[in-house]
Amino acid sequence: MAIKTAEKKRFIQSDYIILIAGAVAVIAAGIAYYAGLNSIIAFITSALAVTLLASLVGRSVEQLGDRFGPGATGVLQSALGNLPELFIAIFALKAGLVEVVKAALVGSILSNLLLVLGLAFLVGGLKHGTQKLGSDRARTIIILMLLSVMGLAIPSLAHWIHSPAAPHEETFSLIVSIVLLLLFLMYLPASLKRGKIGITSEEDITSEPRWPLWLAVGLLTVASVLAAFVSDWFVTALEPSMKALNISDAFAGLVIVAIAGNAIENVVGIQLASKGQSEYAFSVIINSPLQIALVLAPLLVIISQVFGFSSLTLVFSPMLMASIFLAIILAAFISFDGESNWLEGAALIAIYIIIATAFWWG
Numbered sequence: 300m301a302i303k304t305a306e307k308k309r310f311i312q313s314d315y316i317i318l319i320a321g322a323v324a325v326i327a328a329g330i331a332y333y334a335g336l337n338s339i340i341a342f343i344t345s346a347l348a349v350t351l352l353a354s355l356v357g358r359s360v361e362q363l364g365d366r367f368g369p370g371a372t373g374v375l376q377s378a379l380g381n382l383p384e385l386f387i388a389i390f391a392l393k394a395g396l397v398e399v400v401k402a403a404l405v406g407s408i409l410s411n412l413l414l415v416l417g418l419a420f421l422v423g424g425l426k427h428g429t430q431k432l433g434s435d436r437a438r439t440i441i442i443l444m445l446l447s448v449m450g451l452a453i454p455s456l457a458h459w460i461h462s463p464a465a466p467h468e469e470t471f472s473l474i475v476s477i478v479l480l481l482l483f484l485m486y487l488p489a490s491l492k493r494g495k496i497g498i499t500s501e502e503d504i505t506s507e508p509r510w511p512l513w514l515a516v517g518l519l520t521v522a523s524v525l526a527a528f529v530s531d532w533f534v535t536a537l538e539p540s541m542k543a544l545n546i547s548d549a550f551a552g553l554v555i556v557a558i559a560g561n562a563i564e565n566v567v568g569i570q571l572a573s574k575g576q577s578e579y580a581f582s583v584i585i586n587s588p589l590q591i592a593l594v595l596a597p598l599l600v601i602i603s604q605v606f607g608f609s610s611l612t613l614v615f616s617p618m619l620m621a622s623i624f625l626a627i628i629l630a631a632f633i634s635f636d637g638e639s640n641w642l643e644g645a646a647l648i649a650i651y652i653i654i655a656t657a658f659w660w661g
Contacts, residue, residue, distance in 0.1 A: 359519035384560030386530035402552025413651035420644025423572030430577035476597030
């Protein structure tokens with residue numbers, strides 16, 4: 300009876316929803332791509348498929364991490380959680396959509412720091428009142444993320460003021476990328492040793508894995524392979540859809556690609572806030588943009604140059620960099636204050652909408 304009960308709990312309702320909806324979305328996206336259907340239909344179906352596959356990747360990583368503790372979960376999430384977004388960016392660079400990729404990197408940071416964090420504060424605040432965020436480790440992540448973004452900003456600054464380094468932006472960006480990856484490698488052992496940043500009590504969040512190891516690894520492999528294919532279909536449909544809908548490269552990357560690639564994965568932060576685990580929710584959400592700044596962006600710069608794709612540099616527009624710093628400063632003020640409420644969450648969401656609107660025209 301105990302075995303049967305365990306088997307019944309292997310998949311919960313949300314697992315079935317993600318698996319079934321993901322399978323349907325992938326099939327629909329494949330039909331739209333290979334049948335040459337309308338680009339907008341192909342774009343919508345592939346975007347939905349990417350979103351659901353990203354959620355499945357995140358859930359598989361979570362089940363793997365539950366076996367080894369929160370520290371390993373953090374490492375796995377940083378290494379595998381952004382796979383769908385990585386695939387989208389690679390295919391976009393291959394297609395020459397460099398500005399879309401740049402906007403998507405910034406958009407991923409903004410969507411986490413403003414939209415997802417704002418939703419977590421709003422949901423948690425309305426349900427539980429003022430939320431406590433007094434975590435030293437969470438504040439450490441904010442500081443590290445600010446330093447990382449400052450590193451990303453130096454090539455842009457050199458370009459804007461026409462310094463002697465400006466004509467060498469590809470080489471300069473490559474050097475900065477290597478330095479940021481080394482910084483991540485130095486940060487990794489501390490993360491493994493102490494557990495995921497922001498966790499104050501492992502008993503509160505550690506649970507027995509519902510999936511056996513073979514199932515977690517199998518679903519992660521399948522989801523990753525499918526994400527590679529669907530990302531190609533997504534990028535193929537992206538450009539004609541942008542033209543048909545009169546969407547600028549900046550808005551497409553900042554909002555559409557960023558949300559499709561990783562926002563659903565971070566719904567867990569909103570769920571944790573709803574359960575009253577505000578410190579953990581805050582740390583989970585702000586950890587994602589740190590990985591984007593330290594790993595994803597530098598990795599894409601290196602890949603673009605090694606494989607001969609359209610060259611991606613760390614030279615961003617002033618508006619993109621200003622938006623990032625604004626988001627980080629707001630997150631820093633909230634974290635150092637040590638608490639949040641629903642009104643602050645609503646304000647963060649409002650700022651995200653305003654910034655996204657500013658990029659609608661390019």
